Amino acid sequence: xxxxxxxxxxxxxxxxxxxxxxxxxxxxxxxxxxxxxxxxxxxxxxxxxxxxxxxxxxxxxxxxxxxxxxxxxxxxxxxxxxxxxxxxxxxxxxxxxxxxxxxxxxxxxxxxxxxxxxxxxxxxxxxxxxxxxxxxxxxxxxxxxxxxxxxxxxxxxxxxxxxxxxxxxxxxxxxxxxxxxxxxxxxxxxxxxxxxxxxxxxxxxxxxxxxxxxxxxxxxxxxxxxxxxxxxxxxxxxxxxxxxxxxxxxxxxxxxxxxxxxxxxxxxxxxxxxxxxxxxxxxxxxxxxxxxxxxxxxxxxxxxxxxxxxxxxxxxxxxxxxxxxxxxxxxxxxxxxxxxxxxxxxxxxxxxxxxxxxxxxxxxxxxxxxxxxxxxxxxxxxxxxxxxxxxxxxxxxx
Numbered sequence: 001x002x003x004x005x006x007x008x009x010x011x012x013x014x015x016x017x018x019x020x021x022x023x024x025x026x027x028x029x030x031x032x033x034x035x036x037x038x039x040x041x042x043x044x045x046x047x048x049x050x051x052x053x054x055x056x057x058x059x060x061x062x063x064x065x066x067x068x069x070x071x072x073x074x075x076x077x078x079x080x081x082x083x084x085x086x087x088x089x090x091x092x093x094x095x096x097x098x099x100x101x102x103x104x105x106x107x108x109x110x111x112x113x114x115x116x117x118x119x120x121x122x123x124x125x126x127x128x129x130x131x132x133x134x135x136x137x138x139x140x141x142x143x144x145x146x147x148x149x150x151x152x153x154x155x156x157x158x159x160x161x162x163x164x165x166x167x168x169x170x171x172x173x174x175x176x177x178x179x180x181x182x183x184x185x186x187x188x189x190x191x192x193x194x195x196x197x198x199x200x201x202x203x204x205x206x207x208x209x210x211x212x213x214x215x216x217x218x219x220x221x222x223x224x225x226x227x228x229x230x231x232x233x234x235x236x237x238x239x240x241x242x243x244x245x246x247x248x249x250x251x252x253x254x255x256x257x258x259x260x261x262x263x264x265x266x267x268x269x270x271x272x273x274x275x276x277x278x279x280x281x282x283x284x285x286x287x288x289x290x291x292x293x294x295x296x297x298x299x300x301x302x303x304x305x306x307x308x309x310x311x312x313x314x315x316x317x318x319x320x321x322x323x324x325x326x327x328x329x330x331x332x333x334x335x336x337x338x339x340x341x342x343x344x345x346x347x348x349x350x351x352x353x354x355x356x357x358x359x360x361x362x363x364x365x366x367x368x369x370x371x372x373x374x375x376x377x378x379x380x381x382x383x384x385x386x387x388x389x390x391x392x393x394x395x396x397x398x
Contacts, residue, residue, distance in 0.1 A: 036112065152295075
């Protein structure tokens with residue numbers, strides 16, 4: 001046999017092996033016999049794990065905090081979106097169990113990564129949790145596994161960060177294992193939606209991976225929205241949150257401008273939303289809009305440096321000043337005089353979903369906010385800049 005013939009035979013056997021691995025995993029997913037592992041049992045991972053268990057998949061929830069694992073195995077939930085009753089039912093059925101032993105990843109057919117993606121002190125993407133978790137998965141990676149990243153991140157993370165780490169094992173994506181991305185869409189505190197009713201955007205690294213990711217999530221949620229690449233799926237989540245960021249910034253500015261004209265912004269919004277097209281209501285508030293919204297724009301601007309673009313950065317710069325603007329206004333109106341009033345306002349500010357100290361810290365790291373308690377520092381009261389935005393989104397504890 002010539003060299004060309006030998007090459008063709010080797011390639012044919014490679015494809016047959018890949019097809020066999022793919023067919024086996026697809027069958028496990030279709031029959032809901034696939035063992036699923038969810039890494040990071042925070043506000044994203046735990047509701048997802050319970051939703052997967054509810055439809056019949058056996059699920060192992062992985063977390064590094066032994067106390068959390070013990071609580072979950074006792075049927076006690078620490079996440080508002082998951083009741084202890086619902087959790088206890090899945091634990092009793094044997095379809096869900098928590099573990100801190102990551103060696104058990106080796107028996108999982110589907111592994112879903114739900115870990116934090118915060119910012120560094122320089123407001124650049126911090127993928128240390130993602131990289132460390134990918135490294136842990138790589139230690140236990142085997143033939144026929146599907147790995148899905150759900151953490152919010154910049155376009156290219158799945159291909160440029162996760163994939164190389166996994167392929168360092170010698171296994172190849174879309175041949176030996178399969179890789180995909182599906183952005184989480186949790187909205188903590190919103191009881192109108194749950195995991196199963198929120199449409200899921202999915203993508204895979206290659207056709208087979210895309211089919212597997214789509215088949216898996218179709219068994220868990222009502223609507224699946226496939227897109228062409230993992231980078232596209234990653235961009236979808238950033239687009240969703242940056243849309244919110246820009247519009248929150250806009251409505252907060254409108255409140256200031258219209259308020260100076262003696263016009264009630266709430267009345268304006270109520271009338272404007274009567275238009276059946278071309279308008280979506282957003283409402284003014286004191287905070288940053290949660291822990292994801294103020295972070296995600298920085299992921300895009302960091303990645304956009306490769307294209308030499310600086311998209312809409314003024315909107316989140318404006319939003320970073322909002323809490324201090326509100327506090328200054330309260331101080332100016334003499335409502336910021338007592339400790340009780342300050343505590344009350346702090347609770348109000350924390351309703352945005354971000355830790356109050358991080359939103360408007362009074363430490364030396366952010367003297368502009370801290371000085372608002374002093375009526376003597378007029379210069380500081382006119383500088384509304386918050387030097388530290390929230391740097392973490394608590395997807396999980398990994």
